[in-house]
Amino acid sequence: MRRVLGLLVVVFVAIVCAGRDLYEVLGISRDASSPEIKKAFRKLSLKLHPDKNPGDDEAAKKFAEVASAYEVLSDTEKRKKYDMYGEDGLKEGGGGGHDPFDIFSQFFGGGRQQRQQEPSRGNDVVVPLRVSLADLYNGKNIPVSMRRKVVCQHCHGKGAAHADDIQTCHECGGHGVKIETRRVGPGFIQQFQTTCNKCGGKGKIITSTCPVCGGHKTNFGDVEFDVDVEKGMQDGQEVEFEHYADEFADRSAGHVRFRITTTPHELFSRDGDDLWMDMNISLKEALVGFKKNFVHMDGRIVEVNRNEITEPSQVITLKDEGMPKYQYASEKGKNYFTSRLLILCIGQLNIKINVQFPDTLSAEQKQGFRELFAM
Ligand SMILES: [Zn+2]
Ligand SMILES: [Zn+2]
Incomplete structure (x- = not known):
């Protein structure tokens, strides 16, 4: 069934792409950077994937458009041709009309494994990115500015004045x-x-020295990143920007990898996709039940309602109140993307109950309890 749909969509690609502005299809500007292109593709393709929109032909058509636009704009050579000659520039040499599902699964899975090892690339840079647990729960764009070496614009990395x-x-x-x-x-x-x-x-x-870089071939420049921290990402997981580390005159730049470091949350702690929290209740509440609220990380007020007896250290479990599961490729590059996984999966929340005993009891209260338990 999926195959059939795939083929249908390929036919669409050929039809709908003629005369379309590929930048418009992805909703980006003409000077969009490669991370911006990736981000736009990720967002749109997830939204429009036929698994998420069963029977919606319009969405399937758009999905195919988005995939073919990404295929061109993510490839430096093809993008250059497209910028110069438009759609016609891409016709010679073929290469068009790939199965949008292939483009999709290449993007979300196995990308890391498939990448060829470039023989001479600069060192990768790993940058720790401090992220709150709430950011991992809700997802967040984090702007980061970084200073790096860039090839001198004046001498184009030659080091000479002329x-x-x-x-x-x-x-x-x-x-x-x-x-x-x-x-x-x-x-x-x-x-x-x-x-x-x-x-x-x-x-x-x-015989001369470039006046701008002093013959060093590179200068320092700032680069701005928009790090897309997605819902459910794990501590230690990395968001990669290819070829954004220090530039060199004679080889390509290494990658910048932002590694997520989670800062502790005052109420919740994380265990994989599950969350844990403590809740204090009184002895009376332990015996007769209680109704309590807490504010979740997305600002919702969640109610815990119990009518039965609660024991000290008992764990109450709330389904679907844990972490959203990161739905894309795993760190190992394995493709987890099957048709059903587009449904957002959520871990559970475990609430550990602390029963707070009273410090003292009055004589009256003691008598009350004796009578209560004499039954
Ligand atoms: Zn010589
Ligand atoms: Zn220079």
Whole structure:
């Protein structure tokens, strides 16, 4: 059934995408950054997924549009072509018309495993992100500003004031090394390689220094992140921004990974998808029952109502008042996304009861209790 739907949707892609503005489809501006594109796709594709909108053709059509727009705009090359020539620029070389479900599951699952190891990428940076338990319960966008090295705009990472000021080293012919020979005995000559001392092994000689970066090829610049902390994320889980760490003139930047560190909550503590809290009740309430309220992390007032006897340290369980379950791919990259998982799953809340005994009893009260329990 899903296959069939998938095929139907592919047909839609071909029809509906002609003449559509792909940026409009994702609801982003033309200068949107790659994290912004991802975020827009994540939000829209989850909302429009046919599993969540059974029988809704309009949603299925939009889902396919969103997937095909993402396929183009998330690919630097394709995006460039699209920006220059529009939809026509994408026609040559094919590549269009992928199953939107494939695009979807690649996005939500296994992305980490499928990524090829780039041979020379800068180091990744792991940034601890302090997040309250309430933020993990409700979800929150957290803006973070970070200072990093960026390739100098003036010299484009060459380090010279002008492009003409970079010359091939005459000493080594641009190889950075020289072959020298040495007599090691009668009739014996040994060849050996040395680093060129004129260019220091670089093969190039730069005769001027970039006035902006001082020849360092990079400057410092600030980058703004909009970290999307999603409902139910776990402590230690990471939100990744690819190629946003320090830039280099000669290789791609590493990734920035924001690692979630949860700050303690005054009422709730977390155990996986479950929550725990303590509740104090009086001895009388333990015997005759009680009605008590607490404010949950989304601001709702939740009522705990009991008519039966409650024992000290008893645990009362409220279903569906725990943490929302993080519904996307797990940290291990395993795809948890099956059709049913779009329904929001919620853990349970365990309330541990503390019965507060009175410090003293008056003679009258004692007599009252004796009579009560004499029955
Ligand atoms: Zn040289
Ligand atoms: Zn420069």
